[in-house]
Amino acid sequence: MTQFQDLTRLSKQLRLDVLQMIKHAGSGHLAGSLGMADVFAYFYHQVLNHRPQEPQWSDRDYFLLSAGHICPVWYATLARFNYFDPQLLSTLRQLNSPLQGHPKRNPDLGIENTSGPLGQGISMAAGLAYGLQQAGKKNQVFVVSSDGEQQEGQVWEAYLFVTHYHLKNLTIIIDCNGIQASGRVSQVMSIADLKDKLLAFNFAVGVVDGHDFANIDEVWQSLVSVEHPKVLLCQTTPAKGISFMENDHYWHSKIPDNQQYQQALTELEGS
Amino acid sequence: MMQSMRDSFATALLSLAQEHPDLYVLSADLSSSLKLEELKQAFPQQYLEVGVSEQNMIGVAAGLAMLGKTVIVTSFASFNPGRNWEQIRTSVCEQNLNVKIVGSHAGLSTGPDGGTHQALEDLALMTVLPNMKVFVPCDHQETTTLTQELVLQSGPAYLRLSRADTKLIDQHQSHYHFGQARVIKKPQDITMIACGLMVDLALQAAEELKQELDLEVGVINYHTLKPFDSATLIEAAKNTLVFVTLEEHQKIGGLGGLVAGVLSENDPKNIEMVAVNDLFGQSGSQSELFQHYQLTVDHIKDKAIAGLQKRINVSKKK
Numbered sequence: 337m338t339q340f341q342d343l344t345r346l347s348k349q350l351r352l353d354v355l356q357m358i359k360h361a362g363s364g365h366l367a368g369s370l371g372m373a374d375v376f377a378y379f380y381h382q383v384l385n386h387r388p389q390e391p392q393w394s395d396r397d398y399f400l401l402s403a404g405h406i407c408p409v410w411y412a413t414l415a416r417f418n419y420f421d422p423q424l425l426s427t428l429r430q431l432n433s434p435l436q437g438h439p440k441r442n443p444d445l446g447i448e449n450t451s452g453p454l455g456q457g458i459s460m461a462a463g464l465a466y467g468l469q470q471a472g473k474k475n476q477v478f479v480v481s482s483d484g485e486q487q488e489g490q491v492w493e494a495y496l497f498v499t500h501y502h503l504k505n506l507t508i509i510i511d512c513n514g515i516q517a518s519g520r521v522s523q524v525m526s527i528a529d530l531k532d533k534l535l536a537f538n539f540a541v542g543v544v545d546g547h548d549f550a551n552i553d554e555v556w557q558s559l560v561s562v563e564h565p566k567v568l569l570c571q572t573t574p575a576k577g578i579s580f581m582e583n584d585h586y587w588h589s590k591i592p593d594n595q596q597y598q599q600a601l602t603e604l605e606g607s
Numbered sequence: 608m609m610q611s612m613r614d615s616f617a618t619a620l621l622s623l624a625q626e627h628p629d630l631y632v633l634s635a636d637l638s639s640s641l642k643l644e645e646l647k648q649a650f651p652q653q654y655l656e657v658g659v660s661e662q663n664m665i666g667v668a669a670g671l672a673m674l675g676k677t678v679i680v681t682s683f684a685s686f687n688p689g690r691n692w693e694q695i696r697t698s699v700c701e702q703n704l705n706v707k708i709v710g711s712h713a714g715l716s717t718g719p720d721g722g723t724h725q726a727l728e729d730l731a732l733m734t735v736l737p738n739m740k741v742f743v744p745c746d747h748q749e750t751t752t753l754t755q756e757l758v759l760q761s762g763p764a765y766l767r768l769s770r771a772d773t774k775l776i777d778q779h780q781s782h783y784h785f786g787q788a789r790v791i792k793k794p795q796d797i798t799m800i801a802c803g804l805m806v807d808l809a810l811q812a813a814e815e816l817k818q819e820l821d822l823e824v825g826v827i828n829y830h831t832l833k834p835f836d837s838a839t840l841i842e843a844a845k846n847t848l849v850f851v852t853l854e855e856h857q858k859i860g861g862l863g864g865l866v867a868g869v870l871s872e873n874d875p876k877n878i879e880m881v882a883v884n885d886l887f888g889q890s891g892s893q894s895e896l897f898q899h900y901q902l903t904v905d906h907i908k909d910k911a912i913a914g915l916q917k918r919i920n921v922s923k924k925k
Contacts, residue, residue, distance in 0.1 A: 398673075440701065448673070449669075449673075449702065450702045451697075453697045455662075456666050456694055456698050459666020459670065459694075459698070460666045460669045460670040460673070461670060462666065462667055463667035463668060463670020463672075463673070464673055464674060466670070466671065467670065467671045467674040467676060468674070489662070490660075490663055490694070493658075493662055494663050494666065496658065496663075497657060497660070497663055497667060500658075
């Protein structure tokens with residue numbers, strides 16, 4: 337689809353950045369970062385009302401990351417949208433780098449919130465959305481969570497709050513990649529029928545193939561005008577784009593050796 | 608005349624809410640316990656109920672603070688900061704946001720509700736966090752002063768409130784300076800370092816030691832535990848042989864430990880600590896509980912004299 341050629345090129349770049357950053361840092365979370373590259377590319381490119389040259393523009397849409405461990409893909413996205421020089425990406429996880437192993441709030445770089453300890457970002461996004469809605473402002477608030485993060489109790493406290501106050505300026509993007517640190521989500525602690533649970537909370541819920549831009553776009557366009565708090569469930573493949581890593585929770589936070597790295601690089605470059 | 612700290616807090620907050628349209632007050636289903644009903648009626652736009660969800664309350668407060676609001680989050684100290692400590696650490700302190708934690712019903716004076724509801728660990732939990740300021744008023748008037756300070760100072764802060772009514776301990780208003788401990792009676796051989804409700808007991812013990820043994824005793828009110836006023840303590844140490852620390856809190860991690868840390872780095876002294884000694888509270892009246900856990904004037908006097916005795920014995924050996 338020519339319509340999404342730019343996005344395809346962008347997400348390929350994000351995946352290469354993620355792989356290189358994490359290999360260089362020697363630690364980090366590959367699978368989730370690679371899996372969400374297309375969704376990050378789509379929202380920053382197609383949806384967000386933002387000004388990278390004026391990062392704290394008061395009319396901007398807010399984009400927060402709750403599942404902080406996938407920050408490499410966030411940093412890569414911000415760099416490729418010129419929030420900062422992409423050369424900074426090589427400082428990931430280094431002393432005094434603004435690109436900490438888990439995000440540390442730095443709105444000048446587009447890093448809107450601190451996260452990593454799971455379960456807290458949705459509450460922060462809810463506070464932002466409440467304040468903006470009450471002030472009659474048009475800004476939208478987006479927050480990225482994950483299926484594993486749904487096991488945190490605070491997430492459900494936040495859902496009660498969001499729907500009680502009908503925060504229709506808030507969209508929760510959930511990465512459903514089916515894995516977490518110690519195995520498959522369904523086996524570690526099932527969050528079965530997540531869509532039904534969210535519908536019961538009175539969210540407007542969309543489900544997308546998180547690697548199909550046409551599908552993401554179609555579902556988002558149908559959801560965007562709904563006057564409800566929104567959830568977008570993104571079915572993604574962990575470690576998407578690297579055949580020997582895909583769908584294996586082993587790669588949640590493991591680092592490829594040099595040979596594996598070369599193979600991964602070759603696969604991503606050829607994609 | 609006895610007055611409620613929570614009434615002073617609520618009254619101060621009411622005028623602050625009027626002066627500062629960007630001030631928000633969050634409640635986790637305890638608005639009447641914190642005396643917030645009037646504020647709720649008068650400034651509904653600045654009042655936000657979050658239900659019984661102290662963890663979410665912190666995140667919501669952080670989000671509002673990102674928009675430039677000053678946000679006061681209220682509940683019992685057992686839950687706020689007891690339940691939501693990690694949220695305060697990550698969502699508030701790490702981001703250095705303008706969120707103020709108000710923990711009421713702290714300490715044994717919570718009384719009949721029992722041990723679960725008597726926070727005796729909150730000062731340890733809050734003083735350990737980078738960027739956090741910690742305020743502990745000793746009476747209703749100091750509560751007014753420190754509630755104003757809470758809003759005036761930027762960044763995270765904690766205000767500890769007791770359920771007990773207090774008499775006016777100290778005409779301190781005109782002497783108050785941010786971060787500066789208040790010397791009520793000037794340092795002597797024995798100097799008491801107290802915070803919260805224990806300031807009253809320190810003054811009573813000092814008075815009795817004067818009358819009974821003709822001992823002059825210093826008393827310093829540490830209404831602010833963080834930033835900790837080391838200078839006043841080091842200055843006091845010049846005239847003091849024995850310090851007695853007093854707090855309605857666990858001995859581990861409280862005021863006593865802060866005092867010991869500063870003195871041992873600067874001018875080591877004998878320190879006697881009056882505090883709850885590694886125990887949970889239980890149901891009872893305030894006076895029964897203070898008796899049971901040895902937060903009494905008699906115990907303070909015993910500690911002071913024992914401390915002085917130890918000091919004299921050490922001097923003799925030398």
